Amino acid sequence: xxxxxxxxxxxxxxxxxxxxxxxxxxxxxxxxxxxxxxxxxxxxxxxxxxxxxxxxxxxxxxxxxxxxxxxxxxxxxxxxxxxxxxxxxxxxxxxxxxxxxxxxxxxxxxxxxxxxxxxxxxxxxxxxxxxxxxxxxxxxxxxxxxxxxxxxxxxxxxxxxxxxxxxxxxxxxxxxxxxxxxxxxxxxxxxxxxxxxxxxxxxxxxxxxxxxxxxxxxxxxxxxxxxxxxxxxxxxxxxxxxxxxxxxxxxxxxxxxxxxxxxxxxxxxxxxxxxxxxxxxxxxxxxxxxxxxxxxxxxxxxxxxxxxxxxxxxxxxxxxxxxxxxxxxxxxxxxxxxxxxxxxxxxxxxxxxxxxxxxxxxxxxxxxxxxxxxxxxxxxxxxxxxxxxxxxxxxxxxxxxxx
Amino acid sequence: xxxxxxxxxxxxxxxxxxxxxxxxxxxxxxxxxxxxxxxxxxxxxxxxxxxxxxxxxxxxxxxxxxxxxxxxxxxxxxxxxxxxxxxxxxxxxxxxxxxxxxxxxxxxxxxxxxxxxxxxxxxxxxxxxxxxxxxxxxxxxxxxxxxxxxxxxxxxxxxxxxxxxxxxxxxxxxxxxxxxxxxxxxxxxxxxxxxxxxxxxxxxxxxxxxxxxxxxxxxxxxxxxxxxxxxxxxxxxxxxxxxxxxxxxxxxxxxxxxxxxxxxxxx
Numbered sequence: 192x193x194x195x196x197x198x199x200x201x202x203x204x205x206x207x208x209x210x211x212x213x214x215x216x217x218x219x220x221x222x223x224x225x226x227x228x229x230x231x232x233x234x235x236x237x238x239x240x241x242x243x244x245x246x247x248x249x250x251x252x253x254x255x256x257x258x259x260x261x262x263x264x265x266x267x268x269x270x271x272x273x274x275x276x277x278x279x280x281x282x283x284x285x286x287x288x289x290x291x292x293x294x295x296x297x298x299x300x301x302x303x304x305x306x307x308x309x310x311x312x313x314x315x316x317x318x319x320x321x322x323x324x325x326x327x328x329x330x331x332x333x334x335x336x337x338x339x340x341x342x343x344x345x346x347x348x349x350x351x352x353x354x355x356x357x358x359x360x361x362x363x364x365x366x367x368x369x370x371x372x373x374x375x376x377x378x379x380x381x382x383x384x385x386x387x388x389x390x391x392x393x394x395x396x397x398x399x400x401x402x403x404x405x406x407x408x409x410x411x412x413x414x415x416x417x418x419x420x421x422x423x424x425x426x427x428x429x430x431x432x433x434x435x436x437x438x439x440x441x442x443x444x445x446x447x448x449x450x451x452x453x454x455x456x457x458x459x460x461x462x463x464x465x466x467x468x469x470x471x472x473x474x475x476x477x478x479x480x481x482x483x484x485x486x487x488x489x490x491x492x493x494x495x496x497x498x499x500x501x502x503x504x505x506x507x508x509x510x511x512x513x514x515x516x517x518x519x520x521x522x523x524x525x526x527x528x529x530x531x532x533x534x535x536x537x538x539x540x541x542x543x544x545x546x547x548x549x550x551x552x553x554x555x556x557x558x559x560x561x562x563x564x565x566x567x568x569x570x571x572x573x574x575x576x577x578x579x580x581x582x583x584x585x586x587x588x589x590x591x592x593x594x
Numbered sequence: 595x596x597x598x599x600x601x602x603x604x605x606x607x608x609x610x611x612x613x614x615x616x617x618x619x620x621x622x623x624x625x626x627x628x629x630x631x632x633x634x635x636x637x638x639x640x641x642x643x644x645x646x647x648x649x650x651x652x653x654x655x656x657x658x659x660x661x662x663x664x665x666x667x668x669x670x671x672x673x674x675x676x677x678x679x680x681x682x683x684x685x686x687x688x689x690x691x692x693x694x695x696x697x698x699x700x701x702x703x704x705x706x707x708x709x710x711x712x713x714x715x716x717x718x719x720x721x722x723x724x725x726x727x728x729x730x731x732x733x734x735x736x737x738x739x740x741x742x743x744x745x746x747x748x749x750x751x752x753x754x755x756x757x758x759x760x761x762x763x764x765x766x767x768x769x770x771x772x773x774x775x776x777x778x779x780x781x782x783x784x785x786x787x788x789x790x791x792x793x794x795x796x797x798x799x800x801x802x803x804x805x806x807x808x809x810x811x812x813x814x815x816x817x818x819x820x821x822x823x824x825x826x827x828x829x830x831x832x833x834x835x836x837x838x839x840x841x842x843x844x845x846x847x848x849x850x851x852x853x854x855x856x857x858x859x860x861x
Contacts, residue, residue: 204728212728212729213726213728213729214697214724214725214726214729215652215653215724215726216652216653216723216724216747216749216771217726217746217747217748217749217752217771218653218747218749218751218771218774218775220726220749220751220752220756221749221751221752221753222751360656360659360663361649361650361663366650367650370650370651370652373652373653374652374653374654374655374775374776377653377774377775377776378774378775378776379774380751380774381774475702476701477698477701477702478696478697478698478701478724478725479650479698480650480652481724486698488698488702490702491671491672491673491699491702491703492648492672492698492699492700492701492702492703493648493649493666493671493698493699494649494650494698
């Protein structure tokens, strides 16, 4: 890119170009207004931001390190792969950056009860954790299918004092958990704060979640400069709703020469239709969960069931800012299959002694395809968004091992 | 004058309120919907709200969610809902039909294509739950050009500024959601509804219907004492859920009871 990009999104009603906005029933409009006003006050309140940063440092353990995966890079025989270690955060993923921010917001707004939706359970755990930390009641909605395939996280949430409600409507996954959380919120709006876990939903959520996740990219910029004296050639992150990706991409948007690559869940392969990759599959725009974005749907506008080995990426839409970054060509979006993600999962375990989350394994898989096509002095920064302990039962089952 | 407008005016002239039942198109199966619509009219329906099934009905409680799932299991699409309306129109040219659902099926068809097809099918109004006035300019213009009324929801929490935004775009009637929550919730407080309607009428010149939480003839009678229209949804869908045997007759009988209670509301 030759022209410097001046980027300021969204507009005041939450639009990222044609995407985003507020598409909810009238019953939620005033709650969203209240949230937007309080959020704007909070981020301009130095005391609030100081507490947020204090918590990130002392409770979450930030900054998370950047690590040069030398053995794996050598084995791949091309570009050098660096990992942003969000897996080392308290609770084991990037999700806590956002839940700390939103729980502080909930407390500031006088809400005693928080609710959350979760797919893989990482956001549910991060929500249950901060609810315990700040003394808030916590209810987590989780698709019944995800409850079955992410049992360690379900137990963790219960240990932390949260109530986990399995959702059996629709496809029994993340999107249905989000529907149910919205229904709870509209019913209990006076007492309850809804902690959305990804950069989707009605305005101001996509903006607010992004802002709380930008700590990832802000740190990485400083760390890369320290480690290699320059910024990476590409930043790679997995995209379901896309909160870890937007968190590491956003600070790089105006940095020329840094490719931003979002990796979607290709499931059995985008060509099979069994996937969760709306951007790669060139899905049409649509309206779901309060925002307009690219959306997997049939010709009648019904949302279709998605497929991914990774519960956290099993979502038919994508955060509206990613749809916008695709439209303006600032970020590229690709997909890797379940099998490719699994291979990367095992490779990182064996070459680097790091067990990655299946979600993050998608970003790793694309890096492993791209690296050999580049020279040894080029640098890829991969957001290792979470650790894989929660996925061990899934992997064991695939390998025919009874734990 | 639209069919909704003339229906509302005729009722107002008689000092009566509109009875607006809701059922989901294609529930329990696509073959019975038109028959059930006629049964609602036989029971005293003035306007019919016909639910367009959607895979992710975020604003609906479990009863209407299940209705959507039953209809979708039969593959009921927006195009089929329009075909059902057209079939209903062959024998009933008087009763307005309002399609109620979510934005995405309409978006997928395209607003222009949808509006033209809906007008041809004899649809009178459209209520998309997740399309607030801030995002509705384009849709409102296209529907208006095809003679379709865009119906909006108002909530207890809707501030004056947004009441005015609704007033600017709404046609036909507005639908006041009488409580916080999803469809099918219980506990409607008629006194607080009355107070709120008095406030809304300062900014809203259209007739105001009240729904969410009206489950019996007595509540309908009391709401009719303060509103221009009474909307009953989940209670009827529960009747559908109870089984297909004698369903049309049961719907007619239930609504007739509501109708007669409403008509004694004003002495």
